Amino acid sequence: MKAVRTKLGKGGRIIIPTAFRQNLHLETGDDIILHMEDNLIYLTTAEQALRTLQNKVKNYINTTGQDISLTDELITMRRNEAKYE
Template identity: 30%
Template sequence: MNATLSKIDAGGRLIIPAQARKALHLEYGGPVVLTLVDGELRVRSVAAAMAELQTQTSSFLADDTASVNAFLTARRAEAARDEGKPGDKQEQVAASAKEADRGA
């Protein structure tokens, strides 16, 4: 649908032509979401707005999950390297205790 001329009545109501309402699946009395985008008024059904939010949330969660997985992989690799090194903290504590016993 191309641009259509419409009017705003004395009560501030905007008349949305039937063809546009049908294309947007807007029903009489149904809620809509109005958004100002770059100086333009955007009218969407609540269902369309929710679908967009769900898509954005899914993308965010996928990115977040990838970041968490990368972090966990790095931490596991670091832990594996640390396990193979001599001088584990428990060993250091035990060695310190032995030295303290010898000195007493």
């Protein structure tokens, strides 16, 4: 999708063009997530942010077929680290 020019309104409001809203499946009142990196503002939905995080941790998911609790693993790691403090 190409870049479009828009205006900054009163109170810092930005109008997101219809094509962009439709592409992101945004409706009035939907929550969105903004973050800034290198002076660029990124906009995403909560669902897209969740999918991005899920993809990042996908490589760390248990593939042994055994039930593993990540919470228990973290507690065990912290207890082992505490032994050497």
